[in-house]
Amino acid sequence: MKVGIVGAGMVGSSAGYALAVMGTVSSVVLVDRNAELAIAQAEDIAHAVPFMSSCVVEAGEYDQLAGASVVILAAGVSQKPGETRLALLERNAAVFRDVVGNVLRVAPDAILLIASNPVDIMTQITVRLSGLPAARVIGSGTILDTARFRSLLGRHLGISPQSVHAYVLGEHGDSEVLAWSNARAGSLSLAGFAAQVGSAITADVRARIDDGVRNAAYKIIKGKGATYYGIGAGLARIVKAIAQDQQEVLTVSMVNREIEGVADVALSIPRVIGAKGIVTDLFPDLDAEESAALHRSAALLKETVEAVSL
Ligand SMILES: NC(=O)C1=CN([C@@H]2O[C@H](COP(=O)(O)OP(=O)(O)OC[C@H]3O[C@@H](n4cnc5c(N)ncnc54)[C@H](O)[C@@H]3O)[C@@H](O)[C@H]2O)C=CC1
């Protein structure tokens, strides 16, 4: 399977590296308006391949995306320290007006996988620009926030994050919702597991984990200028679910008909992903506080997207 990546900066190249390491696809093509950067990134990643897989990694122009089954869109600007994701909207909407048509001209059957921020709004803009069915325009959404939540819960409970079943819903951004009420560790409720291992989830622990998830990007960007390894792996995980028709449950963003009373808005809930993109939505059981927070997140995104003119 061929995967295209438009935007060969930190996020695009990290996704390319993760794909090459995982070895689940046969070909990765990197496209960037800075052709020299795309060539350099592709060369560097290609030199890692002999240690791990047989994926062919190249740089190219848009025409070389022909035949791609998935195209990752990671082009545009990223946050400066202290800047919100929503502040990037106007600049990245302008980039997508350029990019989406160029991709569809050569890869009309591709699934589009959106990474650029604000990712939920960019996902909805891509549906508008492309006219594609919503299930074929997938935003990476809260896949990264869910990984952060599982990582911090696993660390607190002393178990692998892969044994934690917990989801972050709504916006990939400040209004996101950590779904504590349905989180599980192994086969147990969080409280049941925490009691057995003697690591109670107190209000302080909960607040620390919430802050660690919600503000992870701000802290990492302050420390090193950008985040990219986590999202690179998350994007590669979504591509694997598509490439292998895995029917995997992942929190990704798409335009929903209705969420918590808000119509036609893109945000994340757990969804089943397979070869054709998003197969099914799995709306989780939430408590009243989480439902209200998800409504607020949906309403904020809706208000923001309605202000964008294309
Ligand atoms: N969804 C998520 O969880 C995450 C999303 N991001 C977002 O991903 C995006 C990319 O971030 P980075 O890779 O760190 O930025 P970067 O600045 O390293 O790379 C962006 C690349 O886009 C290219 N580009 C800009 N306009 C273009 C156009 N019209 N056509 C083709 N290429 C174009 C630039 O030349 C640059 O190489 C940002 O919007 C950032 O906020 C970053 C981390 C996590």
Ligand SMILES: CC(=O)C(=O)O
């Ligand atoms: C930058 C960003 O969106 C993140 O790391 O969550």
